[in-house]
Amino acid sequence: MTSLPPTLVVGCGLIGTSVALALREHGIDVHLRDRDPEHVAAAVERGAGSAEPVHDPALVVVAVPPRATAAAVREALETYPAAVVTDVASVKGSVARDVAGGAGLDRYVGSHPMAGSERSGPLAASARLFEGRPWVITPAAGATDAAVRLVEEVAVMLGAVPTVMDADTHDRAVALVSHVPQVLSTLTAARLVDAPPAHLALAGQGLRDVTRVAGSDPALWRDIITTNAEEIGAVLTAVRDDLDTLIDALRDRDVVGGVLEAGRVGTRAIPGKHGGEPVELVVVNVQVPDTPGALSRLFAHVGESGVNIEDLRIDHELGRPVGLVEIAVAADRADELVARLTERAWSAYR
Amino acid sequence: MTSLPPTLVVGCGLIGTSVALALREHGIDVHLRDRDPEHVAAAVERGAGSAEPVHDPALVVVAVPPRATAAAVREALETYPAAVVTDVASVKGSVARDVAGGAGLDRYVGSHPMAGSERSGPLAASARLFEGRPWVITPAAGATDAAVRLVEEVAVMLGAVPTVMDADTHDRAVALVSHVPQVLSTLTAARLVDAPPAHLALAGQGLRDVTRVAGSDPALWRDIITTNAEEIGAVLTAVRDDLDTLIDALRDRDVVGGVLEAGRVGTRAIPGKHGGEPVELVVVNVQVPDTPGALSRLFAHVGESGVNIEDLRIDHELGRPVGLVEIAVAADRADELVARLTERAWSAYR
Incomplete structure (x- = not known):
């Protein structure tokens, strides 16, 4: 080559x-x-x-x-x-x-x-x-x-x-796994435009996750959406049907429970890391001071434990200079990691 | 006390x-x-x-x-x-x-x-x-x-x-920043239930972020949604109006662009870390082998650089045993971090 x-x-x-x-x-x-x-x-x-x-x-x-x-x-x-x-x-x-x-x-x-x-x-x-x-x-x-x-x-x-x-299969696939999630993230974020600051102060990591991609370049996404309108429209119409059903029955425990269960099943259909089967993960939470070097000390201690990190995030917290780091590890290694970090004087729990 | x-x-x-x-x-x-x-x-x-x-x-x-x-x-x-x-x-x-x-x-x-x-x-x-x-x-x-x-x-x-x-303000606030995002995450994930594996194989971090909370306990959320039905219904009705507008005009660049711009403005309304003003962050990407200890070496080197990590995530990748770590730092420190990590033989770029 x-x-x-x-x-x-x-x-x-x-x-x-x-x-x-x-x-x-x-x-x-x-x-x-x-x-x-x-x-x-x-x-x-x-x-x-x-x-x-x-x-x-x-x-x-x-x-x-x-x-x-x-x-x-x-x-x-x-x-x-x-x-x-x-x-x-x-x-x-x-x-x-x-x-x-x-x-x-x-x-x-x-x-x-x-x-x-x-x-x-x-x-x-x-x-x-x-x-x-x-x-x-x-x-x-x-x-x-x-x-x-x-x-x-x-x-x-x-x-x-x-x-x-083939090209049409690609467009159908990305409508489902990329373009429609972008649209729904955008619609979630658009509701925040006129929200009072006191309401927004209660925002947690869930809102940040759902709306992250809505912060992307509108000009690029305008081109993508208008060009793939047919495939996106088909999925969005199905979403609207679900939304109509839900709005009409928000007090109905069976309907609401059914929609939520479908969503949970859907998350399990997403392939895991490296395209493999989803692995059962458990989150270990660790308190970390928000200063340079603290994360490197933490990961040095995680490294010593021999437990592999499958995923991690820093949770943004309200009003105090400490971060909560969420470390996802294989379910059968979580207790061991908590024990090793606790020995090293970290405040850790699963 | x-x-x-x-x-x-x-x-x-x-x-x-x-x-x-x-x-x-x-x-x-x-x-x-x-x-x-x-x-x-x-x-x-x-x-x-x-x-x-x-x-x-x-x-x-x-x-x-x-x-x-x-x-x-x-x-x-x-x-x-x-x-x-x-x-x-x-x-x-x-x-x-x-x-x-x-x-x-x-x-x-x-x-x-x-x-x-x-x-x-x-x-x-x-x-x-x-x-x-x-x-x-x-x-x-x-x-x-x-x-x-x-x-x-x-x-x-x-x-x-x-x-x-007051209680009603609380319920309105959590409908907006927690319950409705949960519902829209759920509706996104529910579309994946019958998707072909070849489509799901194209899933990226965006889909994972949008649908993460949809994996939560359906029984708990069923209680929350049915109990706060009125406030959730008001926000969802506004979402449905936006969705109707979009479905009717998916080929209209002005309409689509307007919705996307509203979403981007909405993401900027979310308070930053520790409840402060949003800070302009830039993501530095680093390739990391998916083995115990690699992250601790990386964070040791980030710690040496003196650049504070504002947020980070591990991007799940398809088909190869390497992870992409995205480190968000203050915009004016990103080039410095890339330079320091490159000196230390990491494959890093912003």
């Missing part, structure tokens, strides 16, 4: 520049293009590649905003008749439909690296951005095996985990 | 036993009662107090399920004519209405310690449970100052942060 001939990255935003940086680390000759010359200059400055034109790229990565993607893919297929062309748009069906009927489609392989950041632009880019992330590849029926294989190899080279599915 | 005369705790579940354990640590004579003799025995075994009857308690803490609270408060006020009586139910207006008109109401002070656990029962109890948590106190108009002061002192003694508001 280090002999991969020149690659052209079209679009020097967060994703495009990150792809370019990662390819450069593998010694690949990367050329950069963007409508905005300042973006290209910033990406070049970061070492992401060259601003010189390229004559015969083996691969073109289209990393422009979703609404501009299909036109850029078509242009790349026409301009570079030997190149495999991929794009990174987060909605795939509309791109596939908009490029259909054009020339060179056997060389087009849509993809979606599921990575991002709360920041955008070339300065936020990182060669590490794709490590461990799913990278969905959505080849149309006409794509050659060689083209699909090349895009898979690039995903693996960048540390991602490639997964092949 | 260590001279506080005997206290009776009615209900030896998670909250009651935790209150009892914490009072015992302050040398207070605690008596325990529960309909279930096994719960009392377990709480006594844990050192939470005595199962012997008490004749003249100064304080009665009613910690029974929400639906049984009002009757238990009335009984306590009648049985112990010198005692201050408080309860810990998480919905306050219905309790206040159900006890109204009874005897001894000048000695009744409702309260709500905002603490919990994913576990329940006396074995899950901890004297530390209330540390740093809000403890809302909702005195009715007729309550004496001395009674209110006693409940506030107990909250402070247990490490909580007392906040006084």
Whole structure:
């Protein structure tokens, strides 16, 4: 793969520049293009590649905003008749439909690296951005095996985990696991706009978790939602049916209990860490002073115990300079961890 | 306060036993009662107090399920004519209405310690449970100052942060910041029940955050929701209006953008750590092998840098034994932290 001939990255935003940086680390000759010359200059400055034109790229990565993607893919297929062309748009069906009927489609392989950041632009880019992330590849029926294989190899080279599915399946899946959760997080947060501060002062970690993604870039999400409207609409309509049922029966213990139980079952359907089966975890709570160094002492003691941390969070607390750290560990190791931390003078409990 | 005369705790579940354990640590004579003799025995075994009857308690803490609270408060006020009586139910207006008109109401002070656990029962109890948590106190108009002061002192003694508001305001506030987020988390998770595994394999941290609280005990939440139905219904109706607007205009960039912007503004209304103003944070991402000890090395190096961790999470990744740790720090310290961690051979980026 280090002999991969020149690659052209079209679009020097967060994703495009990150792809370019990662390819450069593998010694690949990367050329950069963007409508905005300042973006290209910033990406070049970061070492992401060259601003010189390229004559015969083996691969073109289209990393422009979703609404501009299909036109850029078509242009790349026409301009570079030997190149495999991929794009990174987060909605795939509309791109596939908009490029259909054009020339060179056997060389087009849509993809979606599921990575991002709360920041955008070339300065936020990182060669590490794709490590461990799913990278969905959505080849149309006409794509050659060689083209699909090349895009898979690039995903693996960048540390991602490639997964092949068709474009409509991808859009249905991300509507369910990403776009609709974004919408419901947003609707929860929107209710807080006019809330009195005394009400908001009672906010706990649950509210912060539910609304975290609602803090994301509205412009990016506006494009995603309007582009995947059909699949999102289908799921949201089902949510509205559940919501109607609940609003009409908020005093009915059977109805409310049934909805809550369905939600609990749903959480258990989410795969566990590293894509494996969900493991039974128990949370060990530890009080930690809110000062530099305290967490490093805590984790040194956790490390000594030999108990692996499966997940953790710091709970934000009201009105005192102490944090509650919640350490999730395998259920059969929790008592041992509490005992070891207590020996070390931590206030710990499960 | 260590001279506080005997206290009776009615209900030896998670909250009651935790209150009892914490009072015992302050040398207070605690008596325990529960309909279930096994719960009392377990709480006594844990050192939470005595199962012997008490004749003249100064304080009665009613910690029974929400639906049984009002009757238990009335009984306590009648049985112990010198005692201050408080309860810990998480919905306050219905309790206040159900006890109204009874005897001894000048000695009744409702309260709500905002603490919990994913576990329940006396074995899950901890004297530390209330540390740093809000403890809302909702005195009715007729309550004496001395009674209110006693409940506030107990909250402070247990490490909580007392906040006084009227019962209906409390219920409106928790509907907004706790109950409605729970419902929307549940409705998001309920859509996953029949999802194909290949779709769920694309789940990221966003979905996990939005649906985390949906994994909570359905029986407890059924009681909370049915008891606070009116306030929850008002907020959910507003959510449904927003949802209807969105479903009808999912391809309209202005409508979708407006909803997303309202959500982002809402997230900024949530108070920051320790109840202060929100601080601008930046996330530094660090790759960490998923082995015991790796996190302790990382936090030792973060500690050396002198940069304080404001929040952190471990991102669950698909298919590889490495974790992505997201460390939120003050925006003006992020570059420094990246530089220091990179010196120490961590793969870190913002």
